[in-house]
Amino acid sequence: MPAPDRPQRTTHFGFREVPESAKDDLVAGVFHSVANKYDLMNDLMSLGVHRLWKQFATEASGVRGGFRVLDVAGGTGDLAAKFAVRAGRRGQVVVADINDSMLGVGRERLADRGIAGNVSFVRANAENLPFPEDYFDRVTIAFGLRNVTHIERALASMLRVLKPGGALLVLEFSRPVFPGLNKLYDAYSFNVLPWLGRVVARDADSYRYLAESIRKHPDQETLKTMMQQAGFERVEYHNLSGGIVALHKGYKF
Incomplete structure (x- = not known):
């Protein structure tokens, strides 16, 4: 008797x-579509504030001469250019x-x-990074973390390639913490972003997906816990722009 088919995860x-x-x-299709307009759309969507978020992450990284990043x-x-100088x-x-389109x-x-x-x-796939341990x-x-299929696998992979004493920094959209900001943020995300995507990048669906993701x-707090469960220590986060974005940082010891 044949074994019953397992339900697909x-x-x-x-x-x-x-x-x-x-x-x-599916994620690859989104980024193949938007690669050429990605930086322009980031400036338009965030009114340029994404540059301040990335600068904050760069400063918080503590990268200095001789570091491998x-x-x-x-x-x-964007970040690589800043780290290359440091x-x-x-x-x-x-x-x-x-x-490949984004890398190009x-x-x-x-x-x-x-x-x-x-x-x-x-x-490389974040869930299986092809680099030496430590x-x-x-x-x-x-x-990028929100686009990963298995976040816990990606965190484990990033922990593996870090040196002891090294740190992971995750800059990602998160949950607004200011009262009333959620409604404004939702209205912007689900109306303005797809409109910008349609007008500028000729792709409303990809930017609707990004808002949904x-x-x-x-x-x-959930991401902090996931990082701790993956083995990171001294995990902390900083809310930026009222929690619209958060920077998480954790160390490998």
Whole structure:
């Protein structure tokens, strides 16, 4: 008698439930579509504030000369450019991203800015990073963790490649903490963002997904707990822009 088929495991893709095996391809489709307009859309969507969020993360990272830094889901290279200056010629910055289109844009952007020599680009899945154990002084992931199928696997993978004493920094959209901000934020996310996506990037659906993915991402305390369960210590977070974004930081000892 044949064994009964096992039910297929599902996960969220925005507000849709999809097979786990399909999520990577669906997310890839989003970022292939928006890669060329990604940085412009970030400026428009956040009114330029994303640059301040990334600057805060850069300062909080403590990256200095000679550090090895891995920027996961680093795509267009915003953080990598900042880390390359801080790490200097003796340092190393690796941009890892699962999406070839985003990596291509990142290579071109940094080359145009004359940033080379200590920066490399690697196609890699955050859940299975192809780097040695105990290798990097810092690992960062900015606005990418919510797109990962299994967050706990990605956290474990990032912990593995960190040196003892190294730190992970997660910059991600989170939950507003100011009274009344949720309603305004929802109205903006589900009306203005898809409209901008349609007008500027010719892709409303991808930006509707991005808005939905924020709502499915763990809140500040839940992500802190997940990092602790993965093995990170001294985990703390800072709310930015009233909790619309949060920076989590945890160490490997």
